[in-house]
Amino acid sequence: MTRGIVLASGVIAVLVLAPLARSDDQSAKVKEAVDRGLKWFAETQNRDGHWEANGGQYPTSMTALAAMTMLMEGSTLREGKYSDNLRRATDWLMDRTQPNGLIGNPNNPTEAARYMYGHGFGLLFLSCVYGEEEDGDRRKKLEQKLTKAVEFTGKAQTDRGGWGYVSAADGGNFDEGSVTITQLQGLRAARNAGVVVPKSIIDKAVKYLKDSTTPRGGVIYSLAHGGAAAGGERAPLTAAAVACGFSAGDYNSELPKKWLEFCRTTIPVGHGRIGHDEYMHYYYAQAIYVLGENRYAQMFPNSPKDDRLTWSKYKSAMFDNILAQQSRDGSWSGGYVGPPMATAMYLTILQLENGNLPIYQR
Numbered sequence: 163m164t165r166g167i168v169l170a171s172g173v174i175a176v177l178v179l180a181p182l183a184r185s186d187d188q189s190a191k192v193k194e195a196v197d198r199g200l201k202w203f204a205e206t207q208n209r210d211g212h213w214e215a216n217g218g219q220y221p222t223s224m225t226a227l228a229a230m231t232m233l234m235e236g237s238t239l240r241e242g243k244y245s246d247n248l249r250r251a252t253d254w255l256m257d258r259t260q261p262n263g264l265i266g267n268p269n270n271p272t273e274a275a276r277y278m279y280g281h282g283f284g285l286l287f288l289s290c291v292y293g294e295e296e297d298g299d300r301r302k303k304l305e306q307k308l309t310k311a312v313e314f315t316g317k318a319q320t321d322r323g324g325w326g327y328v329s330a331a332d333g334g335n336f337d338e339g340s341v342t343i344t345q346l347q348g349l350r351a352a353r354n355a356g357v358v359v360p361k362s363i364i365d366k367a368v369k370y371l372k373d374s375t376t377p378r379g380g381v382i383y384s385l386a387h388g389g390a391a392a393g394g395e396r397a398p399l400t401a402a403a404v405a406c407g408f409s410a411g412d413y414n415s416e417l418p419k420k421w422l423e424f425c426r427t428t429i430p431v432g433h434g435r436i437g438h439d440e441y442m443h444y445y446y447a448q449a450i451y452v453l454g455e456n457r458y459a460q461m462f463p464n465s466p467k468d469d470r471l472t473w474s475k476y477k478s479a480m481f482d483n484i485l486a487q488q489s490r491d492g493s494w495s496g497g498y499v500g501p502p503m504a505t506a507m508y509l510t511i512l513q514l515e516n517g518n519l520p521i522y523q524r
Contacts, residue, residue: 188481192512195485198492199509200235203228204247206502211250216500220273222258222266222280225251226287227506233287234513234522239294252291252304255284259307263314268328276327278318282344285311289351290519308357315345316363322373322385323366338384339399342370343445346406351521364410371403372417379420380428397428398442404449409521419461422449426471432479440496443480444507450476451514452524484508 213224229251237244259265265284268277295301318329324337325345346367353359374381380395381403400421407418451473458471488494496504517523
């Protein structure tokens with residue numbers, strides 16, 4: 163069974179040192195915040211099963227991201243508080259999978275220019291629920307859709323190995339980092355679920371991220387207009403790259419080490435906000451959760467103890483800040499996309515310790 167944008171660098175991180183163990187009081191507050199956030203999602207889900215952002219934007223991405231938080235809570239298609247919500251979201255996404263494998267509707271004007279985001283997040287979610295489907299006919303149908311979705315991802319890849327907001331054919335071979343990360347994480351969830359993912363697709367994507375890395379260790383926005391020059395690094399993209407590398411089990415090669423060190427020295431943790439920080443911490447928290455308490459020291463055995471990144475330090479520095487930003491209705495706000503995206507990303511961070519999905523496990 164499988165359970166299964168951006169800114170320039172230069173901000174110096176301040177890792178607030180607090181007691182290493184999260185207090186029982188904070189644990190209770192986190193649980194309350196998560197419950198309120200999930201309740202908000204349940205109440206704002208459309209009857210047909212989807213969610214959408216401000217102005218009806220990005221329904222495929224928002225549906226997949228929102229539903230992922232309910233899987234992280236422990237609900238499944240068969241049981242749990244949010245099983246009905248999950249079933250409706252799954253049906254909605256399956257019904258909108260195109261014959262060519264694209265998850266979403268390219269004719270929807272709110273998604274037409276960025277449909278690869280929805281496809282990647284949709285692939286992530288449907289791969290995570292695949293192992294929970296017990297109805298034989300529905301399981302076979304879902305397997306077929308996932309197989310076609312992986313094929314579509316491969317065909318949409320540019321000749322440099324990345325992905326853009328739309329397929330390579332539709333977008334003139336343009337690619338950029340954030341969509342590339344979204345596709346990679348979706349592909350790895352599919353592989354976790356037992357869907358065949360050609361190694362060549364992954365290898366080309368990893369090379370794309372390597373080629374996008376500057377000597378300082380940061381990932382630039384895009385290779386479409388040249389190589390990775392120092393000064394063009396984007397902290398959120400670099401955090402996303404670390405999370406993807408770790409989810410593939412790559413902790414010891416030089417590339418994730420360079421990315422991690424760039425993030426450590428440029429991402430504020432518990433000390434101020436910078437643009438798109440909900441997106442950035444969505445991935446950075448995943449990476450630091452995998453580090454746990456000892457993996458950073460294993461990766462960098464000669465590092466000063468105070469510089470070492472640990473999950474307990476991150477929680478102490480970030481969780482109270484996240485809780486303080488929650489609205490009275492249970493949602494979080496952030497960016498022009500609106501509450502569904504920010505709420506999904508913060509609920510993901512707050513629920514990493516639940517350990518219910520392989521894609522987020524240590």
